Amino acid sequence: MTERIDVLKTYKLYIGGQFPRTESGRYYAVKNANGKLIANMCLASRKDFRDAVVAARSAFSGWSGKSAFNRSQILYRIAEMMESRRTQLIDELLLLGYKSVDANNEVSAAIDRMVYYAGWCDKYQQVFSSVNPVASPHFNFSVPEPTGVVAIVASQQSALIGLVSAIAPVIAGGNTCVVLAAEQLPLSAISFAEIIHSSDVPAGVVNILTGKVSELLKYFADHMDVNAVVTYQLTNQEMQLVKEKSALNVKRVVEYNAISWLDDTAQSPYFITDVQEIKTTWHPIETVAAGKSGY
């Protein structure tokens, strides 16, 4: 019998529900701790980012318009799919040089985190909404609404849990996102894209790029159709660039630094509200006489 040739996976980008190669045709090598070549990854260009933003924008109205309960179901579905691909996720972490026990813990934590945010999908609105006392005949209330298209620069130090912890609160709140995965730990990101792809998440809600922060950061920050930039563990110099460029269309800039990913402090509904806008409505009360100050 002839020797069988392994069928190796080509890791590609995830844009608009498809897995295209980078438009630029460029690649970079990912090596493990021992210097062994693991995979050639797409080196995404600014045009890939542009395409991803177009996809995210067109997916936004559909995703934010879904009922919160439905979004919750879909996030839970992602967790289910992760569970069923557990071994694949663990194997990829091992390939990167993780210890077996660490890989196991990280995958478990990532799945649990997804379930955590699935639960929050239809609850954060009640917690963070308010009825406000005002001194005029108005019924005045405030509710959080999704910011829009969110560009995320995921942690460069985490393969899976950092990515999941970055994406989950953003999409739980009805935003769509474009994520730049960790440059040297990108395998799990693309496998996670496959999971998203098979979890009833509409095309364009999550878009994942692999490439260099130094190349893409400027475009993440200055694209006029991006409403918020979320960054993890960038340097002061990088953050200065982000803040300057974001001023162009007054993007919301959210900056996270030291996070212990496996810890409970890495999950909170405040990660959801960081990319929400508070809309306040003044609703006139019909019988003016009934309108006393305060609610």
Add this chain to the structure above:
Amino acid sequence: MPAVTAFLPDFRNTPQIDHVGVEERAARFTKRSIKTESKVEGLKLALNMIDLTTLEGKDTDGKVKQLCYKAMHLHDAYPGLPTVAAICVYPSMVAVAKKALQGSNVKVAAVATAFPSGQASRDVKLRDTKFAIDQGADEIDMVISRGKFLQGEYNFVFDEIAAIKEACGNARLKVILETGELVTYDNVRRASEIAMYAGADFIKTSTGKIQPAATMPVTLVMLEAIRDFYYRTGKKIAMKPAGGISKAKAALHYLVMVQETLGTDWLSNEWFRFGASSLANDVLMQLEKERTGVYQAANYFSID
């Protein structure tokens, strides 16, 4: 009988369209590398070739006025932009558009002849056309009777176009073939010839109400018909692809195709138009991207 063939289409001389060849050739035009400076010029040219269109049952005076304002002020933040070529509306809106566009070079085109189906009597179509002309339309977009054409009644189609042309007077006549209903490229070629010989000033692909609307291969077939007609008669016919062209990149591809099929003589809004509504904003966004170096968002451009 060369004397006769000069006035009537002779399908014995019409080439059979090579389906595969046309599509391959059309796809080739999308692969040209266009450098930044040419791109900016191309985008401005495309902008100047647009027939900004609103053809909906729900059109109101206000909508048409707003569109006319947009035609003249595409994006005031960008200095030195051209206007679009024309506004394209239903005959009932011509007077409103004409008034709103006073003092500008933007023309008013009206779709007539029982647009979009064309299923009405000759008399109704002629009166529809005359009404639009009386209201002040500079250009008439007519539809051919596709049913009659597919039945093989080419004389009927020819005579109808000739009659409408006569009713148009000095207004330029665009003849819509509605290629999405003509089934084959050979039919498109034939309909193009009938229209050109019958007196069309423009041949136009589609109403925009039928899918598929304008595609590159279909436009190429029509451009080649225009080229052959020009060689045979010395008369230039203009071209207007309409419907489905909504991206700046696609517009540039069309310009490349015109340039490589008919030459630079056709690269002005007298000889080439885009029938579109959302194309203008995408072209503007690309121009702003080139000017500022920053990817743009639709939020910062006028609604169309």
